[in-house]
Amino acid sequence: MPIILAIESSCDDTSAAIIADGEVLSNVTAGQAVHEEFGGVVPEHASRAHQRNIVPTVAVALSRAGKTADDIDAVAFTRGPGLIGSLMVGVSFAKAFALARNLPLIEVDHMQAHVLAHFAEAPKPDFPFLCLTVSGGHTQLVVVKSALDQQVIGRTIDDAAGEAFDKSGKMLGLPYPAGPEIDKLARAGKPVIAFAKPDPGALDFSFSGLKTSILYTLQKKIKTEPDFVKENLEDICASIQDTIVSILLRKLTMAVEETGLTQVALAGGVSANSGLRDGLRALAEEKGWSVFIPRIEYCTDNAAMIGVTGAFKFAAGEFVGQEVAPAARF
Ligand code: KG4
Ligand code: ZN
Structure with a gap:
């Protein structure tokens, strides 16, 4: 070799x-x-x-x-x-x-x-498996039949999941890239604000509507409470994260049901998100899936x-x- x-x-x-x-x-x-x-x-x-x-x-x-x-x-x-x-x-x-x-x-x-990246070190999934790739540029659900035979069965029709984190964070005045910042702040907050969960159907994703929903919700609140964002930053971050994670996990669950594959892998920069990691682990335990999440470096x-x-x-x-x-x- x-x-x-x-x-x-x-x-x-x-x-x-x-x-x-x-x-x-x-x-x-x-x-x-x-x-x-x-x-x-x-x-x-x-x-x-x-x-x-x-x-x-x-x-x-x-x-x-x-x-x-x-x-x-x-x-x-x-x-x-x-x-x-x-x-x-x-x-x-x-x-x-x-x-x-x-x-x-x-x-x-x-x-x-x-x-x-799942083959950079153990534990490695067996073929075939299902992979959710979530990064700053892409959001894909992939059936991995073998290393070089991968079929994309779901994708974003507009923004990527990482972009949704980064653009929402920008609205809140957080530094770029905002994904890790939102993750950190979300740990101290509760997901008490309901944002829209746009669904383009099938196994596809849409995140640009979420950005608009966050913007309108915050603008409405600021009218009566000018310091709303500053005083509720942790809850806002927890709500944004919870919305993105629940959209991702819902489509992943549908993909498992459609393909029958129960080895589920995460890839891309957004896999670093603690809400997504914890949410996926909890879901996997409930459903009996095996989960693969590479080290952040990978x-x-x-x-x-x-x-x-x-x-x-x-x-x-x-x-x-x-x-x-x-x-x-x-
Ligand atoms: O895979 P990656 O490093 O680069 C691309 O190929 O895009 O992913 C970068 C993306 C950024 O949007 C960044 O905000 C997001 O991953 N990201 C996170 C976290 N860490 C990185 N998003 C949410 N929570 C995190 N902890
Ligand atoms: Zn990448």
């Missing part, structure tokens, strides 16, 4: 990992503080930060794994989906590294990789999941040539 250098640069994290025999030897991620002051990811800043970070990040990943560039057998990289300028930096680096050393290249679909954007996917593709002989280009959408 090969030693793979993996590169992830689809959004605002520059990440490099070394995978040997499917095992993660190192996983190094450089975040980008530059976006905090803008309240969201600014694509131009993101690609410039990737350019600054990519070489040192790869160097640290190699040294933490106790390897040198000479040990690498293949290079796996995120081809998309993501921000085109950000992807361009990782793809160009991967191609240059492979060209200089005459190594095979493996392209990876970022969403497929989030699902396969939930948020990381190159280890790209390397793990790369290892599956290496074994399947799926390589690409130097003509490969990044793709913002698949």
Whole structure:
């Protein structure tokens, strides 16, 4: 089995990992503080930060794994989906590294990789299983028949779950990304405010209506109680979190009923949410499902999941040539 250098640069994290025999030897991620002051990811800043970070990040990943560039057998990289300028930096680096050393290249679909993050370490689910991928850019229900055979059976028709957290938090004046802040504040509050739970039908999700519902509810309250947000911040956060989590768990339950799959996995940055983790564990106990939630390091954007996917593709002989280009959408 090969030693793979993996590169992830689809959004605002520059990440490099070394995978040997499917095992993660190192996983190094450089975040980008530059976006905090803008309240969201600014694509131009993101690609410039990737350019600054990519070489040192790869160097640290190699040294933490106790390897040198000479040990690498293949290079796996995120081809998309993501921000085109950000992807361009990782793809160009991967191609240059492979060209200089005459190594095979493996392209990876970022969403497929989030699902396969479950194979970065034990306990690993058996195929087939059901995965709810919830991140800042995506919300998907996926039937994972095998590593490289994944079928999306539900998706968001507008905002992603992480975006719902981030945009609601922005309305409350919380720093970006607001998901972790809402999570923290929610622990001290109670979900006493009812917000709308838009349902586009089937196994799909919709979160943009929730944002509007929060805005109108708060505006109405502020008319009679000007300090409503400040005085009820914890309860508001608990209510937002409870609404998003209950929408996610309802569709997940429907997906389990429709597919008959009872191994349920969480993936993506929003899996870090304590309300979602606790809610899913409680539901699983009640229904008799087995639950898989990766360590936070493997939930948020990381190159280890790209390397793990790369290892599956290496074994399947799926390589690409130097003509490969990044793709913002698949
Ligand atoms: O997977 P990820 O790191 O990047 C994307 O591919 O989008 O996910 C980032 C998203 C952000 O929207 C962030 O607010 C959300 O995950 N997030 C959380 C928590 N930690 C991260 N949302 C709710 N609760 C958390 N604890
Ligand atoms: Zn992601």
